[in-house]
Amino acid sequence: MSQDKVILELRKLKKYFPLKKNVNLKAVEDVTFKIYEGEKFGVVGESGCGKSTLGRVILQLYKQTSGSCVYYGKTIEEVNPKYIAKEIAKLVKYQQEADKYYKQALEVDKKIEACYAQRDAYDVDGSKSDIKKYDNLSLKIGKLEFESKELKKNASRQLREGSRTVGSLILCKDLPKIAELFAKAQKEVDQAHEYLSKYHELEAKYEKNNTIMYQIRTTSEEIDRLNALPELSEEEVLALSDLKAIRSENSKVNVKAMVEENLDLKGKMIDLYNTSEEHRMQAMKYKEAAFEYRGKDILPITERCLDPEYQKKLDGNYEEGINLSKLDKKEMRELRRDMQMIFQDPAASLDPRQSIGSAIEEVYKINTKFGSNVRREKAMELLEKVGLKREHYYSYPHALSGGQKQRVGIARAIALDTRFVVLDEAVSALDVSVQAQILQLLNQLSEENHLTYFFITHDLGVVKHFCDRILVMYLGNVCELSESKKLFKKPLHPYTQSLLASVPRLTIGAERGNEQILEGEVPSAINPPKGCPFHTRCPKCMEICKQEKPRYMEAEPNHFVACHLYDEVKENEL
Ligand code: SF4
Structure with missing residues (x-):
């Protein structure tokens, strides 16, 4: 795996499933990370932590609620999505809207100032009517401050949206x-x-x-x-x-x-x-x-516009990759050649009445213009590539073992120009010996075809040996992200520590030291706890954990964690 080329980047990705009015199941919450080309990226967590939903959102099988999912496996020129032209046409509007919101915010700020001046004229310890007027004005100030904050946020949002297409140029006077x-x-x-x-x-x-x-x-x-x-x-x-x-x-x-x-x-x-x-x-x-035009004639739309750091941040938003959520259905179908999925139950993903050859050929029938001869030849080549025989082309699923069926699933997934594969518990249903063979095959294919894997599992033993980096999720949130070895040697997040401690030991009576076994149930994703989502089960929970959600930060080089225990580390570093 090289850390030179990012193949996929998720920024503040959210996925909510609406249940009824104002009630959502928050399956994925503000998830941010990058995956590098050729990487075997593991995702672990208990059932319901959002790992499978995340895999499906990446492939756009579920539409995300907000945030972005940018794919760099192909260039914008190669795909040439329609949304680019639309975004260019909206650029001036983004700038005008930002300007409008900010001016409105400044008007509100003036009202706030006037209210403060008015309020200061009343004596808080004075007559009842003075106190009432003072309180009313305080209430009004609170509402106005909220309004101003929202308007400023909207202004920043508009600039951020525009910056995805042109970076900091969105601030230029010469934007038209x-x-x-x-x-x-x-x-x-x-x-x-x-x-x-x-x-x-x-x-x-x-x-x-x-x-x-x-x-x-x-x-x-x-x-x-x-x-x-x-x-x-x-x-x-x-x-x-x-x-x-x-x-x-x-x-x-x-x-x-x-x-x-x-x-x-x-x-x-x-x-x-x-x-x-x-x-x-x-x-x-x-x-x-x-x-x-970069850096020239900047419009002071908001107070931050002239700050070079802010301009740098906007330049950082410039998307050279493909924003998957903005693609239309046809474009996404085209891109599915690059991005495939392998499911847990290989039998369920095959039609018992369809021969193996026909199941593989179907991929070519849907996605290519190959004639029947070419399709057959390619299907047979693929069978050999995944360790099956050409004769299996004529077999039916019932004649194949679980491992062989999963090999067919893999063949279907890599049939096109696949670059990125989501494996959702792909080896969990297989015997241990077959698991090892399939993992070996996946390793070999990743080297031969430069594949990148997004490997979803609950099996820590498998990720430890198979994946380069591991992301730990809890209740839709990212807890920790680190290289596999580091994560197993020195887990930082209390949830990861408990998860690792819960792995059954082979030695009877083996010492567990101070490790805390995970206890209790995962809270509901419909009404997640305030503050840190893990605080209801965390053995190290502090007062702040119940109030404030921890920031996701780099506590050690290439080791990211979202936990208040490391707030100090970060502050000291700064
Ligand atoms: S933030 Fe607090 S509750 Fe959450 S994992 Fe860290 S210590 Fe535990």
């Missing part, structure tokens, strides 16, 4: 010109994308021809091999008849014409690619011209 440059850049990107789509169409045709030519070469060899066997199994008989059908289908193919067609396709593909690159370069020039 900047937005124009961004719009021009977007048009160039659209053009580049169009040429690239045509390129990919030709590429698919080119690949299809190559596969057919390869098939023609290999089918005869395989038929000869099967014919030479003294006896054929039922599956081999089926395979032989299929191969003969392929040979007969391909008998009309003119290989010479196909070679020439591919040469022609190659030439056209080069032209299309070059034209696409020209538009992409032009888009970059427009963007560079827009970024020339």
